Amino acid sequence: MKDYQVVGIGNALVDVLCHESEAFLAEHGIGKGVMQLVDRNRAAGLYAGMGPSVEVSGGSAANTIAGLAALGARTAFVGKVKDDQLGAIFAHDLRAQGAAYEVPMAPASAEAETGRCLVLVTPDGERSMNTYLGVSEHLRPEDIDEGLMSRAEWLYLEGYRFDGAGSHAAFARAIAAARGAGGKVALTLSDPFCIRRHRDAFARMIRQDVDLLFCNRAEICEMFGADFEAALAAASAQVETVACTDSENGAHVLQGGQRWHVAAVPTRIVDATGAGDLFAAGFLWGLVNGRAPEACARMGNLAASEIISHLGARPEADLRALFSAHGLG
Amino acid sequence: MKDYQVVGIGNALVDVLCHESEAFLAEHGIGKGVMQLVDRNRAAGLYAGMGPSVEVSGGSAANTIAGLAALGARTAFVGKVKDDQLGAIFAHDLRAQGAAYEVPMAPASAEAETGRCLVLVTPDGERSMNTYLGVSEHLRPEDIDEGLMSRAEWLYLEGYRFDGAGSHAAFARAIAAARGAGGKVALTLSDPFCIRRHRDAFARMIRQDVDLLFCNRAEICEMFGADFEAALAAASAQVETVACTDSENGAHVLQGGQRWHVAAVPTRIVDATGAGDLFAAGFLWGLVNGRAPEACARMGNLAASEIISHLGARPEADLRALFSAHGLG
Numbered sequence: 001m002k003d004y005q006v007v008g009i010g011n012a013l014v015d016v017l018c019h020e021s022e023a024f025l026a027e028h029g030i031g032k033g034v035m036q037l038v039d040r041n042r043a044a045g046l047y048a049g050m051g052p053s054v055e056v057s058g059g060s061a062a063n064t065i066a067g068l069a070a071l072g073a074r075t076a077f078v079g080k081v082k083d084d085q086l087g088a089i090f091a092h093d094l095r096a097q098g099a100a101y102e103v104p105m106a107p108a109s110a111e112a113e114t115g116r117c118l119v120l121v122t123p124d125g126e127r128s129m130n131t132y133l134g135v136s137e138h139l140r141p142e143d144i145d146e147g148l149m150s151r152a153e154w155l156y157l158e159g160y161r162f163d164g165a166g167s168h169a170a171f172a173r174a175i176a177a178a179r180g181a182g183g184k185v186a187l188t189l190s191d192p193f194c195i196r197r198h199r200d201a202f203a204r205m206i207r208q209d210v211d212l213l214f215c216n217r218a219e220i221c222e223m224f225g226a227d228f229e230a231a232l233a234a235a236s237a238q239v240e241t242v243a244c245t246d247s248e249n250g251a252h253v254l255q256g257g258q259r260w261h262v263a264a265v266p267t268r269i270v271d272a273t274g275a276g277d278l279f280a281a282g283f284l285w286g287l288v289n290g291r292a293p294e295a296c297a298r299m300g301n302l303a304a305s306e307i308i309s310h311l312g313a314r315p316e317a318d319l320r321a322l323f324s325a326h327g328l329g
Numbered sequence: 330m331k332d333y334q335v336v337g338i339g340n341a342l343v344d345v346l347c348h349e350s351e352a353f354l355a356e357h358g359i360g361k362g363v364m365q366l367v368d369r370n371r372a373a374g375l376y377a378g379m380g381p382s383v384e385v386s387g388g389s390a391a392n393t394i395a396g397l398a399a400l401g402a403r404t405a406f407v408g409k410v411k412d413d414q415l416g417a418i419f420a421h422d423l424r425a426q427g428a429a430y431e432v433p434m435a436p437a438s439a440e441a442e443t444g445r446c447l448v449l450v451t452p453d454g455e456r457s458m459n460t461y462l463g464v465s466e467h468l469r470p471e472d473i474d475e476g477l478m479s480r481a482e483w484l485y486l487e488g489y490r491f492d493g494a495g496s497h498a499a500f501a502r503a504i505a506a507a508r509g510a511g512g513k514v515a516l517t518l519s520d521p522f523c524i525r526r527h528r529d530a531f532a533r534m535i536r537q538d539v540d541l542l543f544c545n546r547a548e549i550c551e552m553f554g555a556d557f558e559a560a561l562a563a564a565s566a567q568v569e570t571v572a573c574t575d576s577e578n579g580a581h582v583l584q585g586g587q588r589w590h591v592a593a594v595p596t597r598i599v600d601a602t603g604a605g606d607l608f609a610a611g612f613l614w615g616l617v618n619g620r621a622p623e624a625c626a627r628m629g630n631l632a633a634s635e636i637i638s639h640l641g642a643r644p645e646a647d648l649r650a651l652f653s654a655h656g657l658g
Contacts, residue, residue, distance in 0.1 A: 048421070052426050053425070085443075092382070093382060114414075
C-alpha cells in the first residue's frame with residue numbers, strides 16, 4: 001500500500017467570491033463561465049470594482065484534494081504560495097481538511113504574492129474566473145519532491161498549472177517519478193482556453209502518460225474535435241479511462257471499450273465554482289476504493305452537487321454521509 | 330444636512346469563520362457565546378486546530394456601518410488596519426458596500442498585522458469569538474479626524490474598541506468633535522466581559538455623552554444590575570433612547586418615559602455572528618429616516634434575522650427589499 005492514494009499538483013489560490021450581474025461581466029470585458037488569466041494590475045482594477053466579497057481557499061486540484069481528504073483519503077498537494085497572509089490561509093485550509101501539504105514556498109521577499117482567483121458569480125449560478133497566479137505560476141522542476149511522487153497511487157495533474165515557464169518540466173519530473181514507482185497519472189483538462197494555450201503539450205502527455213482523463217464537453221471538443229461523440233471516441237482510444245462531465249446532462253465514462261452514462265443530481269445551483277473539481281474528487285474516491293466506473297461517476301456527481309449548492313469550492317457537508325444516503329456507502 | 334448620517338468607530342477585523350463542535354470549545358478553553366481577546370500566539374494555536382475556514386470582513390461597528398451602507402445610508406467608518414492582505418480585504422469590502430472608509434493605516438513595517446477574529450460556530454448557531462486585535466488596538470487620538478466627526482449626524486461607538494492604551498482618549502476626541510458640531514452619540518456595550526474591563530469609562534460616557542445606547546440583556550444587566558427591569562429603568566434614566574435586544578424574545582426600546590416591545594423575526598439560526606451589529610444598523614436606518622422607535626426596532630430585528638441566516642456578519646440579501654416586504658418600505 002502506498003502512503004498516498006492521490007497526490008495533486010496545481011495552482012495554490014485563494015478564491016475571492018462575489019455575486020455580480022451579467023452587466024458587470026460585460027462592462028469589464030469578462031468572459032462568462034471560463035477562467036481568464038489576469039495580471040496584477042488587472043486583478044487590482046477588477047477587485048476595486050467588485051462588490052463585498054468572501055474569501056475561500058480554492059485552486060482546482062487543491063479543491064479536488066480537499067474533497068478527497070474530506071472523504072478520508074490519504075492525500076497530498078503540491079502548489080506554490082508565498083509566506084504571506086493568503087498563503088497561510090491556503091495552507092491552513094488544506095491541512096485542516098486532512099491533506100498533507102507540500103509547500104514549495106516563495107520567500108516573503110518575493111515580488112509576486114500568493115495567487116488569487118476573483119470569482120464573479122452571476123444570478124444563474126455560473127462562475128467567471130479571473131486568476132492572478134502570483135507565485136503559483138513559478139512552480140519549477142526543483143520544487144517537485146520525487147520521493148513524494150513515488151509514494152502516490154495516483155498523481156493528479158491540473159491543466160491550469162501548465163501556465164508558467166517551468167511548469168511543463170515540473171510536470172514531466174513528477175510524472176517520471178510517479179510512473180517509475182508504479183503510480184498512475186490522472187489529468188484534468190481544466191478549461192477550453194487553457195487547452196488552446198498548451199495544446200501540443202497536452203496532446204503529448206495524454207498520448208504518453210495519462211491513464212485517466214477528466215474533462216467536460218467543451219474541453220474534450222476543444223482537444224479532440226468539435227463532434228462530441230467523435231471526441232469521446234478519440235480520447236478513449238488514447239486513454240484507459242475517460243470521465244467527461246456534461247453539466248445538467250450528467251457524466252460519461254469510457255473504459256476498455258465500455259461506456260456508462262450517469263445522470264446529474266438535481267440541485268439548485270448557487271455557485272458552480274468547483275463542480276468539476278469535486279466530480280474528480282468523488283470519482284477518484286470511488287476508484288481508489290475499488291468501485292466500478294459507474295459508481296465512481298455517481299460519487300463524482302454527488303460531490304459536485306454538494307459543491308454547487310453553496311458559495312465556494314470546498315465541501316461544507318459530509319460527503320461520505322451523502323454517498324451513503326444514495327446507497328454508495 | 331450633514332455629509333454623513335452615521336460615522337462609526339470600531340475594530341477593523343477580518344472574521345475567520347469555522348463550524349466546530351461544543352467539544353472543540355471545551356478542549357480549547359473557549360468561552361461560549363462571548364468575545365475573548367487572544368494574543369498572537371494563542372490566535373496561531375487556535376487557528377492551527379480549527380477546521381477549514383471562510384474569511385469574511387467583520388468588526389462589530391464595521392458590520393453596522395456596512396449594513397447601513399447596504400441600506401443606502403451616508404456612512405463612514407474609522408478603524409485601523411495594516412498595509413497587508415487582510416487590511417486590503419477589510420478596506421475593499423467596506424468601500425464596495427458604499428461606505429466611506431477613513432483608514433489610519435499602520436505601515437507595512439508595523440509589527441502587528443491587521444486584526445482578525447476567529448469565530449467558532451457551534452451546531453446551535455451560537456458564535457464564540459477569539460479576537461486578535463493586531464493594529465486595530467492602536468487607534469489613538471491623532472488617528473481621529475475631527476473634521477470628519479463634525480460632519481456626522483450620529484457618531485456610533487463600539488464598546489469593543491475601548492481595549493487599547495489610546496482608545497479612551499481617541500473616543501473622547503471623537504465625541505467632543507461630534508457633539509461640538511451638534512451631532513449625537515450612540516454607543517453599543519458590545520459584550521459583558523468588555524464592560525467588566527471598562528466599567529468606569531463606560532459609566533462616565535453613558536452619563537455624560539450617550540444619546541442612544543445599544544445593548545442586549547446580558548450587557549445591560551452587567552452594566553446596570555442583575556435585575557433586567559431595574560437595569561432597563563436605570564439605563565433609560567440616564568440615556569435618551571435605550572435599544573435592548575433579548576435574543577428570541579425580541580427587543581425593548583425605551584425613550585422619554587415610553588416603552589415598546591417588538592417581537593423577534595422567526596429565523597433558522599445558521600450563525601449568530603453580527604446579530605447585534607445588524608440590529609443596530611436597521612435601528613439607525615429607521616432613526617435617520619425619521620421613523621418612530623417601534624419601527625426602528627422592527628427594522629433592527631429584520632436586519633438581524635437576515636444576518637443570522639448565513640455564515641458571516643455582512644448582509645447578503647437586499648435589506649431594503651426585506652423591510653418593504655414587511656410593510657416598512
